[in-house]
Amino acid sequence: MAAFQMDRDWLVFHPSPSKPTFRPPAGAVDAHCHVFGPGDVFPYAPERKYTPCDAPKEKLWELRDYLGFERNVIVQATCHGADNRALVDALKASKGRARGVATVKQDVTDAELQALDAAGVRGVRFNFVKRLVDTTPREVLLSIAERIKPLGWHIVIYFEAQELHELYDFFTSLPTTVVVDHMGRPDVTKSVDGPEFELFVRLMRENTNFWSKVSCPERLSKTGPDTYDDVAPFARRIVETFPDRVLWGTDWPHPNMRSHMPDDGKLVDFIPRIAPTAELQRKLLVDNPMTLYWGR
Numbered sequence: 001m002a003a004f005q006m007d008r009d010w011l012v013f014h015p016s017p018s019k020p021t022f023r024p025p026a027g028a029v030d031a032h033c034h035v036f037g038p039g040d041v042f043p044y045a046p047e048r049k050y051t052p053c054d055a056p057k058e059k060l061w062e063l064r065d066y067l068g069f070e071r072n073v074i075v076q077a078t079c080h081g082a083d084n085r086a087l088v089d090a091l092k093a094s095k096g097r098a099r100g101v102a103t104v105k106q107d108v109t110d111a112e113l114q115a116l117d118a119a120g121v122r123g124v125r126f127n128f129v130k131r132l133v134d135t136t137p138r139e140v141l142l143s144i145a146e147r148i149k150p151l152g153w154h155i156v157i158y159f160e161a162q163e164l165h166e167l168y169d170f171f172t173s174l175p176t177t178v179v180v181d182h183m184g185r186p187d188v189t190k191s192v193d194g195p196e197f198e199l200f201v202r203l204m205r206e207n208t209n210f211w212s213k214v215s216c217p218e219r220l221s222k223t224g225p226d227t228y229d230d231v232a233p234f235a236r237r238i239v240e241t242f243p244d245r246v247l248w249g250t251d252w253p254h255p256n257m258r259s260h261m262p263d264d265g266k267l268v269d270f271i272p273r274i275a276p277t278a279e280l281q282r283k284l285l286v287d288n289p290m291t292l293y294w295g296r
């Protein structure tokens, strides 16, 4: 009997993704993915908002190789809270082919930060999505930011587009490189030139320490699986406007998907639609993530 029972409506990752037609350039990095558990070895956090299926590191390596990628950036998932043991275990097992983004609390010690750094962690994640986490006061986040800055780490932020107005000044006060998850989750039924997305473009334009992941068409799309036509203009605009500050990731194992479970091969085939030239593809998949995560 497994230690944890996944949520009844949980969608398990795709059992047999298609082989992508698009071949990623040599050295490509999947710069946003997660590991879950396994729960009987690395228990899910008591404060979690969901209980997923196990998604262990071995499955992630299999997917990496199958899709034609060489490296991963593993982002601490909220179901593990600030217990980074599953993440660290995966980083150590990766033989240098994975880097990590952790979640830490204010009372994290310098020795713990050093140990995370040695394992390959290069950033912390601040999450503002209310269905995923309880709110952490801004002064606590700022104190964590000051602690991780000397390590040369960056901050990954996850929020929804309608919250950006309220969070804008706080975000721009952060003292490190800041990476936005999933393009700030735009409402893609609105115009790509409209005021909501324009605010996000302004954040990127006026603050050159901001980067964006152009990931998760499956989460943002309203038109549905496989083509994600409605998301493409948003992601392409960001890639073409900020080619040196964009990252791409599968988001495997796709926590909390309700509408459908994406075929990871189809997600890879989405890349040339948002990064149409070989140069843009190389920056997005190789140069940018290598600079940010393997720069030292």
Ligand SMILES: O=C(O)c1cc(C(=O)O)oc(=O)c1
Binding pocket: 076, 077, 078, 079, 132, 181, 219, 251, 255, 256
């Ligand atoms: O939208 C989500 O549900 C989601 C959740 C998590 C997490 O639980 O960490 O991470 C993501 O990148 C996306």
